[in-house]
Amino acid sequence: MKLLKTISAALLGTAVALAAGTSAYAQATTKLRIQTHYAPETTSGKLLTELFENVEKMSNGEIDIEPFYSSSVVKSVETFDAAATGILDCDATGGGYQTGKNPAFQFVGDIMGGYETPAQQLSWLYYGGGREAAQSLYNKYGMQLVGWIVYGQESFASTKRIAGIEDLKDWKFRSPPGMETKIFEKLGATPIVMDFTEIFTALESGIIDGADASNIANNVGLGLYDIAKYANYPGFHSMPSDHLACNKAVWDAMPEHHRAIMETAVSDIALKSALIFEKRNAEAVAKLTAEGVTISQWSPEDLATFRAAAQATWPEFATTPEAKALVESHVAYLKQLGIVKE
Structure with a gap:
């Protein structure tokens, strides 16, 4: 009888401990x-x-x-x-x-x-x-x-026509930091690095002519086309x-x-x-077109010019061992997919 009481007490103790553990585990x-x-x-x-x-x-x-x-x-x-x-x-x-x-x-x-x-x-x-x-x-x-x-x-939002490479000359636009600034400088644009949250005010005040913010649907959500009446779609640059x-x-x-x-x-x-x-992007394009926003699709020739400028900039930006390793990894995979030719 004493042994049964001991076993019973032990089992009860274990059950209580498990219950407490489960309760604690269920909490955040x-x-x-x-x-x-x-x-x-x-x-x-x-x-x-x-x-x-x-x-x-x-x-x-x-x-x-x-x-x-x-x-x-x-x-x-x-x-x-x-x-x-x-x-x-x-x-x-x-x-x-x-x-x-x-x-x-x-x-x-x-x-x-x-x-x-x-x-x-x-x-x-x-x-x-x-x-x-x-x-x-x-x-x-x-x-x-x-x-x-x-x-x-992504697509641009712009207060000026943005239909091809020629329109990039002296085009001041918000750019995120990094390689994009080098690519677009080569193509004649003037990238200005600023925080994502400053884009709307900068467009409104004329500090910039356009912005690389997000895709066309998110740009609508940000209200950029209330000011900027030009866009490109489909996107290509980013x-x-x-x-x-x-x-x-x-x-x-x-x-x-x-x-x-x-x-x-x-x-x-x-x-x-x-x-x-x-x-969402297709819906945004239909909405913006109905509202009078000019949407341009870049020509295959202009797209090829951009892609060449971008790919020529990759090794220029790969200045650390980590960057070089990542570029090599991307290029190898892009070749596998047939996007970058041997």
Whole structure:
């Protein structure tokens, strides 16, 4: 009888411990502060909101995300460092903002003149050896690349005609930092680097003639065509990879299933982003055409001129071992896809 009481007490103690453990486990164990440069009303902002909500649902509330939109904590270009130093936990902007840190970030942010579709670019990351090369770069700066979101080719917004190479002469436009400035300078334009959040005011005041902001649907969401009555579509010059990247120490401390949930959620939104923008961009073009915005499609000759200028600039910008390795990886994969000829 004494033995049965002892066993019963032990079992009861184990049950209580397990119940307590389960209760504690069910509580949020990962809290993430994530900043994006997108406004919540843009398509990309809404997709990120869906990503955050999916993460919380799939984790049964164990992952609690506090989002910050429109670069409301720090400037867009400062988001990466804010996450790396603990002011934030994760960065939902893009690697292209970090080219001043290492030009290698250009080739995980926006290779320019390279891939033609989101699927091609994503296939390099996940199946062309890109993820391993990119992860090494992110880890060097205390960050972990969780995943990419590639929404497709971007279009310009301009207060002046932007129908081909000739129109680039003396065209002042907002450019993100990095290789884009070199490419467009070669083609006669005047790129001006400024924060994403300053574009609307700069267009309105005439500081710039146009802007490389996002794709045509997001540009509509930002209100750029309320001022700029010229655009190009389909886009061609830029297909940036938005990223979700987190402080590596924070990432490493997360339970394995939390990390898996985050990676899965980003992959899901990456697919949805590529699909939804096919529809949103077409809707935006119809809307803008009806409103009198002039939309130009560049000629094959002008597109070839741009692509040649872009590809000639890749090696000029590959000035670090990490950048050279990424360019070599991209070129090898682009040749495999038949986009870059031998």
